Amino acid sequence: MEDGKEWPAAGVERKKLNGYELADFFLNIRQKHIRDNVTFLCIGTDRSTGDALGPLVGTKLVQLGFTNVVGTLKEPCDAVNLEARMTIIPQGQVIVAIDACLGTSGSVGFYLVSGEPLQPAQSVGGSLPAVGHYSVAAVVNVKGPKPYWTLQMTSLYKVMQMADEIADAVASAFGKE
Template identity: 60%
Template sequence: MAIREQGPGGQKRKMDAGGLTAFFREIRELHTPDEVTFLCVGTDRSTGDSLGPLTGSRLLEYGFPHVIGTLPSPCDANNLTNRIDEIPLEHVVIAIDACLGPYAAVGCYFVSMEPLHPAKSVGLVLPAVGHYSLAAVVDANGPKPYRTLQTTPLHRVMGMAGTIAAAAAAGFGISR
């Protein structure tokens, strides 16, 4: 889980669900699904932080061949370093994580052609991950991020995970 806001240099692009397909299409123009690993960061033990494993499970349902971080096998702060080692060196990584942000950005997505910094908002120092990143603003940032994540509506997180997976499938030209 990371806090994401649009950077001053425009490196992170804020978008709604409609823009995600175009983001994945940009990646597809450079890389095939066989060359891409989705690294979906999060845990199934917190509603707000379950976006990663929910998204990873949905990506597998669409048939993406390389997904790390699913409901049965999450990629979280405790195992992130080991899970990164599973990624073939020649693969391009798309890192996906939940984040907290400004109230007006809840339900939006921040995408970037640069790595994601997981767990930054809760004070953990983890390695930056991904060649591309997508952070979904699941709730508003506040003084108690752990509590916020525990009380984030599951319906919102599930909807956002479904939107990300569907956009990835559409962008890569994959249908069920």
């Protein structure tokens, strides 16, 4: 997902939020859905600094006591296994998809959120199925001519900081167990 020309897609309301505003996005979800009916789908790999955001968030959520989490550092949910990992999510669950993305320089460090599915791997030219009922795309770096290289060279500090903000916002909205 990227925040360039295609952002936002026609008819889809997406918002650009900072870390402080992120808790309100999750609180809105929490007010509509019971915690046990929400699954956090944390997309990415532990083999690329920029793309590790999803598994870092998933790991942090599990450490905070969340049980409905798919995608951690131990068991990533990435381009290779995304469709298979989706099959383990029980029918009727509300899915919040979380992934890293590339965007404009003014968007780095912000979150692109929506009440619509997330399109994984869009910013690197991939074609994976859209996933989730809600989506959070964390802009971890600037989109350039070599997106895989850019993700690989993304600041680990920035990615960890953003993963902490997402996990803290989820915990704030849904409560820690």
